[in-house]
Amino acid sequence: MNKINREKFTALSFFLSPMILMVVLFYLVPLVMTVYISFTRMRNWNVEKYLTEFVGFYNYQRLFYMFQHDPTFKAVILTTVVFVGITLIINVFGGLALALATFFISEKPASSFRLLWLLPRMSPIAVYSLVWYYFFHGSEIGTLNSILMKLGVISQPIPWGQTVPWGAWSIIIFVNGLVGVSFGMIVFTSALNQIPKELIIAARVDGASAWEISRKILIPLTKWHFLYVLTWQFLSLLTTYPHIFLLVQWDLVNKDYGTTLALYVFNTAFGRGEQDQGLAAAAAVILSIIGIIGGFITLKVLQFEKMMKRPRGDF
Amino acid sequence: MVKIILKEITKKFGDFTALDNINLEIDDREFMALLGPSGSGKSTLLYTIAGIYKPTSGRIYFDDRDVTEIPPKDRNVGLVFQNWALYPHMKVFDNIAFPLELRKVPKQEIEKKVREVAKMLHIENLLDRYPWQLSGGQQQRVAIARALVKEPDVLLLDEPLSNLDALLRIEVRAELKRLQKELGITAVYVTHDQAEALAMADRIAVIREGKILQVGTPDDVYYKPKYKFVGGFLGNPPMNFVEAEVENGYLRVYESRIPVPAQYKGLIEKLDIKEVLLGFRPHDAEVVKGISEGLVGEVYSFEPLGREQIVTVSVNSGAFVKVFAPEGEHFTFGEKVTVKIREDRIVLFDKKTEKALEFLGE
Numbered sequence: 001m002n003k004i005n006r007e008k009f010t011a012l013s014f015f016l017s018p019m020i021l022m023v024v025l026f027y028l029v030p031l032v033m034t035v036y037i038s039f040t041r042m043r044n045w046n047v048e049k050y051l052t053e054f055v056g057f058y059n060y061q062r063l064f065y066m067f068q069h070d071p072t073f074k075a076v077i078l079t080t081v082v083f084v085g086i087t088l089i090i091n092v093f094g095g096l097a098l099a100l101a102t103f104f105i106s107e108k109p110a111s112s113f114r115l116l117w118l119l120p121r122m123s124p125i126a127v128y129s130l131v132w133y134y135f136f137h138g139s140e141i142g143t144l145n146s147i148l149m150k151l152g153v154i155s156q157p158i159p160w161g162q163t164v165p166w167g168a169w170s171i172i173i174f175v176n177g178l179v180g181v182s183f184g185m186i187v188f189t190s191a192l193n194q195i196p197k198e199l200i201i202a203a204r205v206d207g208a209s210a211w212e213i214s215r216k217i218l219i220p221l222t223k224w225h226f227l228y229v230l231t232w233q234f235l236s237l238l239t240t241y242p243h244i245f246l247l248v249q250w251d252l253v254n255k256d257y258g259t260t261l262a263l264y265v266f267n268t269a270f271g272r273g274e275q276d277q278g279l280a281a282a283a284a285v286i287l288s289i290i291g292i293i294g295g296f297i298t299l300k301v302l303q304f305e306k307m308m309k310r311p312r313g314d315f
Numbered sequence: 316m317v318k319i320i321l322k323e324i325t326k327k328f329g330d331f332t333a334l335d336n337i338n339l340e341i342d343d344r345e346f347m348a349l350l351g352p353s354g355s356g357k358s359t360l361l362y363t364i365a366g367i368y369k370p371t372s373g374r375i376y377f378d379d380r381d382v383t384e385i386p387p388k389d390r391n392v393g394l395v396f397q398n399w400a401l402y403p404h405m406k407v408f409d410n411i412a413f414p415l416e417l418r419k420v421p422k423q424e425i426e427k428k429v430r431e432v433a434k435m436l437h438i439e440n441l442l443d444r445y446p447w448q449l450s451g452g453q454q455q456r457v458a459i460a461r462a463l464v465k466e467p468d469v470l471l472l473d474e475p476l477s478n479l480d481a482l483l484r485i486e487v488r489a490e491l492k493r494l495q496k497e498l499g500i501t502a503v504y505v506t507h508d509q510a511e512a513l514a515m516a517d518r519i520a521v522i523r524e525g526k527i528l529q530v531g532t533p534d535d536v537y538y539k540p541k542y543k544f545v546g547g548f549l550g551n552p553p554m555n556f557v558e559a560e561v562e563n564g565y566l567r568v569y570e571s572r573i574p575v576p577a578q579y580k581g582l583i584e585k586l587d588i589k590e591v592l593l594g595f596r597p598h599d600a601e602v603v604k605g606i607s608e609g610l611v612g613e614v615y616s617f618e619p620l621g622r623e624q625i626v627t628v629s630v631n632s633g634a635f636v637k638v639f640a641p642e643g644e645h646f647t648f649g650e651k652v653t654v655k656i657r658e659d660r661i662v663l664f665d666k667k668t669e670k671a672l673e674f675l676g677e
Contacts, residue, residue, distance in 0.1 A: 196398060198396040198397075198400035201362075201367055201394070201396075202400045203413070203417075204367070204387050204388065205365055205366070205387040205394045206414035206465070207388030207414070207418060208417050216402075216413075220404040221402075
């Protein structure tokens with residue numbers, strides 16, 4: 001018995017150790033470190049001096065004070081809410097709409113159409129961001145400005161990204177939304193393809209239009225995937241910053257109304273000028289808590305438990 | 316209630332010809348079975364009647380109306396699938412009501428019609444359950460109810476019984492046949508199960524590789540198969556076939572000689588044919604102990620089935636025939652026996668085309 005147990009243990013540790021190592025190294029250790037640092041005065045990476053200087057909830061108090069009084073930080077919070085909210089809607093419903101649209105056309109054009117929507121995700125972040133940098137550029141070299149000027153719609157170039165708040169918001173939402181749509185599209189497309197063809201044929205024979213089939217059969221049957229995409233995209237939008245970072249760095253969009261909380265954390269910890277890792281860590285902890293709460297709410301609102309059916313017995 | 320006429324229907328998927336020049340008339344109120352092995356095109360034909368597939372060429376008529384270009388919803392057909400295709404997120408009531416809702420039938424009338432059809436199929440107590448809470452047989456009834464609730468002119472069934480277990484299948488089969496006759500609805504029934512086709516259909520169309528080989532009543536296709544394939548596909552065990560040579564009024568089968576059946580005498584002379592395939596059904600012959608007039612051979616095996624037994628006789632190395640024998644008789648392996656075939660039930664096929672001699676001219 002003992003020998004069998006030991007063999008089992010050897011086998012288990014052989015197969016599990018790489019994954020456990022990864023989880024510990026890249027998730028658990030950073031998590032613990034972040035929480036720890038958020039309770040210290042850590043700044044400018046001066047580990048020797050500050051890493052052991054405990055300040056209790058001081059960093060959290062600072063955040064709360066800024067939330068109440070600092071207009072820049074207020075802008076960051078507002079931008080995060082608007083950015084996550086609107087981009088999430090675009091991502092989820094845009095993905096669903098694309099999947100449904102391609103579901104009803106024949107396979108060949110459908111897959112090339114889907115491939116087109118994958119381009120933003122496939123291209124390197126810097127290249128992709130650069131395309132939109134030139135497109136929305138505030139001077140007359142900006143593609144959008146030059147088109148509008150040629151058409152005579154405007155006479156002076158408009159600094160789109162510096163028009164606060166909606167100009168800046170529109171650009172970061174547009175650029176990220178275009179990347180995120182493909183994720184929902186892929187998940188929904190595979191979900192739709194798993195629905196038995198007979199259900200759709202039956203509905204067709206009974207006289208259902210494509211719209212009725214979508215609304216009454218396809219969408220209710222992809223509820224699970226909807227929930228998944230919604231939660232996944234919510235969490236990734238909450239924490240994403242590479243595109244926004246570049247757009248702000250290149251001065252395309254306004255710094256205050258182009259910075260989300262995730263980017264704020266990054267800038268505070270690693271950005272130009274004075275770095276305040278203690279404050280950044282506190283903000284990161286808050287961001288994680290918001291993510292956890294938000295995730296739970298989406299599960300609750302969409303009645304996750306109800307989707308888990310009891311197994312069916314025959315007769 | 317319509318008569319369905321299929322005229323020269325051909326359906327191609329790319330290079331693959333799924334249906335090859337199909338001509339078929341299905342009478343009003345008739346129960347027509349489309350019988351064939353998997354991949355024969357029988358389901359494709361059903362979906363073509365439903366309007367899911369458009370034929371590459373040919374026309375489809377419902378009575379005098381050319382429906383070839385008409386979309387499925389305007390053909391008024393009810394469709395039942397092998398996997399029943401119930402909407403998993405809708406309760407039984409909503410599943411059955413769905414076709415009526417799409418037609419914008421008033422709510423009260425939907426309620427009335429759903430209850431009516433549910434009563435007819437004995438599922439009125441299941442209306443507020445979900446499909447996953449039902450047994451296979453119940454789901455099947457719901458599927459039929461959904462197809463019938465819109466009072467279709469044609470009921471199309473795609474192997475609706477093959478997901479049921481064997482006992483239930485036989486029960487539902489009788490019920491379905493009765494229902495079809497009571498409603499007086501034209502029904503087309505796709506199946507690969509020859510027993511189902513024989514038991515239920517008014518007529519059977521045997522399909523292979525996209526072609527209709529034979530259309531006829533169950534008796535016709537069973538006793539007068541037009542092709543060796545038809546004889547071999549119907550019946551359990553299927554028809555026996557042995558090679559035979561024609562020799563002055565006799566058929567020589569290896570060592571045995573049997574007289575040419577009366578019904579073929581003139582035909583064989585006229586066609587001047589030398590080599591044939593002799594076909595007969597297992598219950599159209601008897602096994603007699605010892606060597607006498609008939610097909611002589613040895614007992615290879617015997618399988619008691621309760622009321623009767625199947626005796627497999629080896630008439631030559633590699634050539635076997637199966638014959639039913641009464642339960643009481645005892646056989647031993649290797650025993651010399653003679654198979655005496657009922658002469659009037661013998662079917663002779665041309666060896667090359669595998670077509671029955673009486674149809675060779677067609």
